[in-house]
Amino acid sequence: MKKMHHLQITSGQIGKFVIMPGDPGRCHLIAEHFENPQLIAQSREYTTYTGKYKGLRVSVTSTGMGCPSAAIALEELIISGAKYLIRLGTTGALQKNINLGDIIIPTSAVRLEGTSVEYIPIEFPAIADIDIVDALIKITHTKNEKFHTGIIMSHDAFYKGSVFADPDFLKREQVWIDSNVLSVENESSAIFTIGYLRKVKVGTILTTVANHLTREVITDEEKVNPIFHLLTDICLEAFKNLGE
Amino acid sequence: MQYHIKCKKGEVNKAVLLPGDIERADYIGTKFFNKSKKITENREFHIYNGLYENKPLAVCSTGIGCMSAAVAIEELTNIGCKYFIRVGTCGSLSPEVNMADIIIVTGAVRGDGASKEYVPIEYPAVADYRTVNTLRNRAKKEDTDYKLGIIRTHDAFYMESPFAFGDYKKKIALWAEAGTLAIENESSTLFVIGSLRKVQVGTILVTAGNLITGKESPKNRLQKSIDKAIIIAAGALVDLQEEEKI
Numbered sequence: 001m002k003k004m005h006h007l008q009i010t011s012g013q014i015g016k017f018v019i020m021p022g023d024p025g026r027c028h029l030i031a032e033h034f035e036n037p038q039l040i041a042q043s044r045e046y047t048t049y050t051g052k053y054k055g056l057r058v059s060v061t062s063t064g065m066g067c068p069s070a071a072i073a074l075e076e077l078i079i080s081g082a083k084y085l086i087r088l089g090t091t092g093a094l095q096k097n098i099n100l101g102d103i104i105i106p107t108s109a110v111r112l113e114g115t116s117v118e119y120i121p122i123e124f125p126a127i128a129d130i131d132i133v134d135a136l137i138k139i140t141h142t143k144n145e146k147f148h149t150g151i152i153m154s155h156d157a158f159y160k161g162s163v164f165a166d167p168d169f170l171k172r173e174q175v176w177i178d179s180n181v182l183s184v185e186n187e188s189s190a191i192f193t194i195g196y197l198r199k200v201k202v203g204t205i206l207t208t209v210a211n212h213l214t215r216e217v218i219t220d221e222e223k224v225n226p227i228f229h230l231l232t233d234i235c236l237e238a239f240k241n242l243g244e
Numbered sequence: 245m246q247y248h249i250k251c252k253k254g255e256v257n258k259a260v261l262l263p264g265d266i267e268r269a270d271y272i273g274t275k276f277f278n279k280s281k282k283i284t285e286n287r288e289f290h291i292y293n294g295l296y297e298n299k300p301l302a303v304c305s306t307g308i309g310c311m312s313a314a315v316a317i318e319e320l321t322n323i324g325c326k327y328f329i330r331v332g333t334c335g336s337l338s339p340e341v342n343m344a345d346i347i348i349v350t351g352a353v354r355g356d357g358a359s360k361e362y363v364p365i366e367y368p369a370v371a372d373y374r375t376v377n378t379l380r381n382r383a384k385k386e387d388t389d390y391k392l393g394i395i396r397t398h399d400a401f402y403m404e405s406p407f408a409f410g411d412y413k414k415k416i417a418l419w420a421e422a423g424t425l426a427i428e429n430e431s432s433t434l435f436v437i438g439s440l441r442k443v444q445v446g447t448i449l450v451t452a453g454n455l456i457t458g459k460e461s462p463k464n465r466l467q468k469s470i471d472k473a474i475i476i477a478a479g480a481l482v483d484l485q486e487e488e489k490i
Contacts, residue, residue: 107370107373108368109368110364110366110367110368111366112366120418120422121418122366123353123354123355123432124353124394124422124424125351125353125354125368125369125370127368127370127394130350130373130392133373134373134377149373150439151367151370175363175364179367179440180439180440180442181367189366196393196394196423197423
């Protein structure tokens with residue numbers, strides 16, 4: 001069987017349920033939650049493991065940073081048989097009431113990126129699949145974890161819109177802050193759009209690692225890892241709910 | 245006193261059905277509400293309060309298009325309304341959405357002009373997810389099938405409808421191919437204003453015709469589905485108010 005051009009996987013090698021972190025270095029943390037995880041492929045920023053979770057065949061594939069590489073990962077995963085896909089990543093908050101470590105489950109995303117516009121005109125909404133949003137919220141709620149749900153913003157230029165950007169970044173973000181956008185990241189709007197077009201279920205769950213208003217930021221990766229384990233648990237339980 | 249709807253704070257119940265058509269507001273207010281009371285009537289805005297399943301509801305017609313719909317939801321929000329469900333008709337863009345089918349909307353293409361004055365075009369017009377879920381639960385309770393997905397909102401009826409001039413099918417082909425279920429004239433702006441003003445907005449639609457086949461839904465089946473959509477939407481507004489108490 002032919003291997004996918006970028007992911008270097010073949011269609012029998014992944015499950016219907018896929019977790020998508022941005023960072024290939026975090027895939028092994030997620031795969032630790034699988035029974036009998038197998039490393040399937042490592043190519044460019046794409047690392048893939050497949051295993052089992054409570055009877056479901058599940059995979060993890062990293063997307064790399066940004067919508068161009070995330071769109072490639074999503075398209076090749078869909079061709080390979082994925083039906084339920086959840087991005088698991090980090091985000092920078094745009095609202096004062098969102099603290100470092102808080103969970104964000106977006107319903108939709110501002111399309112401030114270039115990739116999704118090549119698919120469909122900009123007025124088309126980038127919306128997460130409601131069944132995935134629902135499952136993520138239910139599981140997060142039962143774990144008594146604090147979370148926020150609403151609109152996030154996806155963009156392409158990290159050094160124009162982050163706590164590491166030039167001092168004027170908040171001026172550019174003011175329109176989104178005023179529009180109740182919860183936070184900023186780099187992949188969701190394209191994967192939501194493509195998910196709808198390809199008729200697969202795509203959602204996102206994020207952990208807050210920065211706040212643009214207070215300029216606080218978590219730089220120690222070790223501090224983020226326990227939250228990644230928690231979010232992995234939430235994703236896998238959500239898959240179990242969706243699979244039933 | 246609000247400039248167009250001619251109401252003051254506290255005068256309209258906080259959960260509101262939003263039909264486009266004035267006559268449909270009268271129909272809902274008089275046929276579906278108990279202890280119905282007409283509050284005001286000005287321009288295309290007819291407003292009634294009443295009880296549904298013993299809970300206070302209201303109905304306000306928006307007129308056709310995002311311009312007047314934006315005025316209605318802004319002024320209703322100003323006087324304390326919090327839950328809004330548009331109940332209307334639409335034209336199907338999909339072979340899977342048939343005559344008189346019910347659609348519960350998750351989001352809308354922003355093909356309108358009004359929402360662009362509020363926030364840049366890349367901002368999503370997304371329905372409140374609790375409202376979507378509550379509508380789905382009520383539809384299930386009513387044993388009613390429905391389609392779920394994205395629709396297109398636009399301004400110029402005579403550019404994209406079976407009555408349109410020129411080759412309207414060419415204009416809608418892109419949206420049909422993208423899996424956009426149907427086309428109507430108010431939801432995108434209602435959703436955007438809902439997100440900006442932190443009020444909960446949803447939409448339930450009935451297919452009045454199919455833009456691909458050019459067929460119109462039979463009148464009796466259409467009315468039956470509209471009644472069903474009103475019952476589902478009114479029930480959802482009851483449930484949303486109940487949820488708030490918990």
